[in-house]
Amino acid sequence: MIEDREIWACAHQLMRQYGDVAWLHAAQRADELLASGDHEGHRVWMRILKHIEDLEKLEPEGRLQ
Numbered sequence: 231m232i233e234d235r236e237i238w239a240c241a242h243q244l245m246r247q248y249g250d251v252a253w254l255h256a257a258q259r260a261d262e263l264l265a266s267g268d269h270e271g272h273r274v275w276m277r278i279l280k281h282i283e284d285l286e287k288l289e290p291e292g293r294l295q
Contacts, residue, residue, distance in 0.1 A: 232274055232277075237274070237277045237278055237281050238281055240278050240281075241256075241278050241281035241282045241284075241285055242285065244256060244278065244282060245282060245285055245286075252282050253279060253282050253283060253286070256275055256278050256279040256282055257275075257279055259275045260272050260275035260276050260278075260279060263275060
């Protein structure tokens with residue numbers, strides 16, 4: 231299982247890379263993995279998505295600088 235700090239790091243990187251649409255990238259990836267039958271990968275990306283949502287709540291503009 232992937233540790234929580236790695237999930238936070240992935241979420242943070244996606245926020246830097248995709249800004250306000252990081253959540254969309256994570257959600258699409260989760261959907262792709264579920265459609266391909268990769269349930270563990272889907273769970274990981276859903277965790278990343280949750281952490282992105284948490285980070286957006288911390289940042290007034292939803293972006294990390």
